[in-house]
Amino acid sequence: MIPLRPIQSIVVREFKRFFRQRGRLLSALARPLLWLFILGTGITRIVETPAGVSYLQFLFPGVLGMVVLFSSIHSALSTVYDREFGVMRLILVAPISRLTIVSAKVASGSLLSLFQAAILLCLAPLIGLPLGLGQILLLTVYVLLTAVAITGVGMLLASRIDSLENFAGVMNFVVFPMFFLSGGLYPVKLLPATLQWVIYVNPLAYGIDLFKHALLPVEAMTLGPDFPLASNLGVLVAFSAVTIAAATSLFDKEARLVRLAAR
Amino acid sequence: MPAIVTENLVKRFGDLTAVDGLTIEVRPGELFAFLGPNGAGKTTTIHMLCTLLRPTAGSARVAGHDCVKEAWAVRRAIGLVFQESTLDKDLTAYENLWFACCLQNLTSRVATERIAEILRLFELTDRKDHMTKHLSGGLRRRLDIARGVLHRPRILFLDEPTVGLDPQARRQIWQFLDTLRRQEETTLFVTTHYLEEAETCDRVGIIDHGRLIALDTPEELKQVFKGDVVQIRSDRLNELARAIREEFQLSPQVTDRGLLLEVTDGEAFLPMLIRSFGDQIAGINIQRPSLNEVFLHLTGREFKP
Numbered sequence: 413m414i415p416l417r418p419i420q421s422i423v424v425r426e427f428k429r430f431f432r433q434r435g436r437l438l439s440a441l442a443r444p445l446l447w448l449f450i451l452g453t454g455i456t457r458i459v460e461t462p463a464g465v466s467y468l469q470f471l472f473p474g475v476l477g478m479v480v481l482f483s484s485i486h487s488a489l490s491t492v493y494d495r496e497f498g499v500m501r502l503i504l505v506a507p508i509s510r511l512t513i514v515s516a517k518v519a520s521g522s523l524l525s526l527f528q529a530a531i532l533l534c535l536a537p538l539i540g541l542p543l544g545l546g547q548i549l550l551l552t553v554y555v556l557l558t559a560v561a562i563t564g565v566g567m568l569l570a571s572r573i574d575s576l577e578n579f580a581g582v583m584n585f586v587v588f589p590m591f592f593l594s595g596g597l598y599p600v601k602l603l604p605a606t607l608q609w610v611i612y613v614n615p616l617a618y619g620i621d622l623f624k625h626a627l628l629p630v631e632a633m634t635l636g637p638d639f640p641l642a643s644n645l646g647v648l649v650a651f652s653a654v655t656i657a658a659a660t661s662l663f664d665k666e667a668r669l670v671r672l673a674a675r
Numbered sequence: 676m677p678a679i680v681t682e683n684l685v686k687r688f689g690d691l692t693a694v695d696g697l698t699i700e701v702r703p704g705e706l707f708a709f710l711g712p713n714g715a716g717k718t719t720t721i722h723m724l725c726t727l728l729r730p731t732a733g734s735a736r737v738a739g740h741d742c743v744k745e746a747w748a749v750r751r752a753i754g755l756v757f758q759e760s761t762l763d764k765d766l767t768a769y770e771n772l773w774f775a776c777c778l779q780n781l782t783s784r785v786a787t788e789r790i791a792e793i794l795r796l797f798e799l800t801d802r803k804d805h806m807t808k809h810l811s812g813g814l815r816r817r818l819d820i821a822r823g824v825l826h827r828p829r830i831l832f833l834d835e836p837t838v839g840l841d842p843q844a845r846r847q848i849w850q851f852l853d854t855l856r857r858q859e860e861t862t863l864f865v866t867t868h869y870l871e872e873a874e875t876c877d878r879v880g881i882i883d884h885g886r887l888i889a890l891d892t893p894e895e896l897k898q899v900f901k902g903d904v905v906q907i908r909s910d911r912l913n914e915l916a917r918a919i920r921e922e923f924q925l926s927p928q929v930t931d932r933g934l935l936l937e938v939t940d941g942e943a944f945l946p947m948l949i950r951s952f953g954d955q956i957a958g959i960n961i962q963r964p965s966l967n968e969v970f971l972h973l974t975g976r977e978f979k980p
Contacts, residue, residue, distance in 0.1 A: 421774050428766060428770070429766075498757060506779060508778060
């Protein structure tokens with residue numbers, strides 16, 4: 413039987429924390445606007461894009477991916493915060509399994525991502541990307557799928573990180589490279605072959621590609637999706653399964669508590 | 676069936692043996708104090724009993740279940756109040772309690788009832804909507820303990836529940852624990868390094884360097900001392916100690932608190948002491964032996980938290 417109440421309560425707690433941490437809330441809302449309307453508008457002035465798709469429109473799926481990336485990683489890393497401030501010990505001593513804990517964290521990350529993605533999607537019509545009901549439903553599925561995979565990666569990181577001090581390192585060496593090597597800022601097919609290889613192991617690339625499938629017109633050509641729809645879906649599902657399984661087995665109760673007990 | 680039984684329980688961290696062959700038995704409904712200086716192995720023991728650490732050797736059963744093989748059943752039967760607060764400071768008092776109920780998989784109806792009851796018992800009802808980060812240390816501690824008993828655990832572990840609190844808040848915490856014990860018949864396993872707190876418990880286990888060095892009621896523990904403890908202040912402790920040893924055939928101990936002497940009848944001894952060494956003594960105090968003297972007697976050192 414799935415322990416729904418514990419999972420639900422962990423998700424509700426994450427949402428409350430998200431809305432109560434003003435700084436996090438504001439930066440989560442402002443970040444995509446900066447990228448889209450400042451960086452995007454600026455670059456649109458210096459590049460010429462084919463097939464009637466503006467750079468701003470091309471950038472939109474990428475920024476959507478960035479929202480999912482930041483939000484998912486942030487949620488996963490809140491595990492480190494919980495460990496440092498003790499709430500994790502309360503959770504560990506409760507009669508729930510490690511898989512339940514990891515699933516709850518993944519659910520929190522995914523739903524928070526979906527919420528922020530939904531806000532951003534409201535702006536799509538403003539830049540000339542009309543959204544139909546079918547697209548909204550598809551994007552909901554795609555966003556959730558991407559968020560689960562990335563929160564899984566985040567949980568894997570969180571199980572290896574000891575303190576919040578390593579947070580900045582994760583931002584510099586994981587989050588930004590993941591974004592820059594995702595196909596969100598430039599089409600993967602235009603990159604040199606060596607960089608393309610890095611992109612192939614980046615789950616965000618497949619997520620953003622899914623968003624391109626749903627958002628950009630079929631005639632977008634070079635600016636359109638880089639991978640077939642089915643391979644995007646397959647890779648994300650596989651990524652999610654592997655990272656969640658790995659994070660669960662690495663979510664070692666003992667190793668994390670020894671530090672506290674030995675004090 | 677005993678509430679807690681351990682047999683030869685050992686926990687090693689690399690070269691460090693934190694708990695070294697611990698064998699204890701705690702009876703149901705008992706208020707059991709685990710007393711020892713910092714680093715003696717109290718928290719490690721609690722973590723093993725609460726299934727958070729795996730013993731290196733030996734066995735432990737809590738509420739009749741093995742702490743390793745039946746960790747799940749143990750977790751259902753226990754409540755744990757950690758040494759450092761594990762409250763979420765960004766949630767209100769009520770939300771913290773609600774969160775704990777959900778983790779225990781209580782239904783909404785049961786959770787609502789229990790929270791109301793516990794808030795009343797711990798006199799927190801009027802603070803329930805306060806943000807936890809705005810509560811005082813004493814109130815936060817109370818909330819921590821309240822949360823530990825929401826699911827009516829048969830055995831409640833409290834790791835240093837009163838550390839860092841002012842005397843009034845400490846007294847209050849003990850009153851709540853006492854009420855809890857009477858109303859819910861909970862077995863309480865408390866670690867402390869406050870000697871005076873251990874004095875009020877049913878039984879006390881004294882642990883030092885991971886080893887259990889005594890286990891009995893506070894009264895029995897103090898029975899090793901037949902008389903009174905005389906504490907003497909002086910500028911020349913070592914000289915005075917030697918002189919007293921020769922003169923009275925006693926064995927005084929030099930400690931940070933001055934010279935400690937165990938005598939059968941303190942009041943009768945005092946005039947003799949002053950007649951012989953009055954000029955070397957800066958102050959005298961007679962007291963009934965406390966657990967501090969027991970600890971000193973057992974280890975040859977002063978009890979220092």
